[in-house]
Amino acid sequence: YVTATGAVFGKSKKSNLDFTCDKxxxxxxxxxxxxxxxxxxxxxxxxxDAQSQLMEYDLNTETAVLQVNVRLNQNNSKGTGSLAVYKxxxxxxxxxxxxxxxxxxxxxxxxxxxxxxxxxxILLDGKVSGNVTSExx
Numbered sequence: 001y002v003t004a005t006g007a008v009f010g011k012s013k014k015s016n017l018d019f020t021c022d023k024x025x026x027x028x029x030x031x032x033x034x035x036x037x038x039x040x041x042x043x044x045x046x047x048x049d050a051q052s053q054l055m056e057y058d059l060n061t062e063t064a065v066l067q068v069n070v071r072l073n074q075n076n077s078k079g080t081g082s083l084a085v086y087k088x089x090x091x092x093x094x095x096x097x098x099x100x101x102x103x104x105x106x107x108x109x110x111x112x113x114x115x116x117x118x119x120x121x122i123l124l125d126g127k128v129s130g131n132v133t134s135e136x137x
Contacts, residue, residue, distance in 0.1 A: 002026040008035075015062045015088045018042040021055070031059035039066065046091060046117040049073045050084065062088040070095070074117050078102045081113075091118040 002025070009020040022037030035041075035055040041064060042049050053068035064086040072079035072093060082097020092114055095101070099113045101122060111126030 001028065012057070012059070014059060016043065016045050017057075017064075017088070018044065019055075019057075033057045033059065041066075041086075043086075043088065043117070047075055048086070048093070048117050050086065050093075052084070064088070070097075072115075074115065075120060076103050077115060077120065077122075079113070079115065092116055 004024045005022065007020070008022065008024045009018075010024075011018050019035065019039070019041045021035040021039045023035070025034040026032075033056070035057070037053060039052050039055045040049070041055065050064075050066055050073070051069075051071045052066035055067070056065045057063070066084040066086065068082065070079075070081045070084045072084060072095065079093070079095050079099065079101040081095035081099035083095070085094045086092075095113045095115070096111070099110060101108045101113055101115065108122055108124060110124040112124075114123040114125070115121075116123075
C-alpha cells in the first residue's frame with residue numbers, strides 16, 4: 001500500500017491522466033487508487049478537466065468514479081453533478097445526482113447525462129428538461 005498526504009500530484013502513464021489531491025491511497029494488489037480532498041484530474045488527450053472531493057480510480061479498467069461537488073469541463077461543455085463515472089477507454093462520462101451540462105446558452109438537465117468526450121455528443125436519459133437556443137430564433 002502507498003499513502004501520500006499534502007499537495008499530492010502525479011500522472012498515470014497508462015491512461016495519460018494528470019491528478020492533484022490532498023490525500024492519496026494506492027492498493028497495489030487491487031490496482032485501486034483513492035483520492036480525497038480537492039481532487040483535480042486532467043485528461044489532456046481529450047481536453048477533460050474534472051474536480052471533486054473524492055475519486056476512486058481503477059487502473060485495471062481505467063475508470064474514474066468522482067463524488068461530491070463534481071465539476072466537469074470539456075471544450076465548450078461545463079457539467080456538474082453529485083457523481084461522475086469517467087470511462088477513459090470508452091471516452092464517456094456519466095453524470096448523475098442532479099446533473100447539468102451547460103454549452104453556451106444551452107442547458108441540459110436530466111436524471112442521467114452521458115457525454116462522449118471524443119465526439120462531444122450528449123445523451124439524456126429520463127424526463128428531459130432544459131433550454132436550447134438557435135441562431136434562427
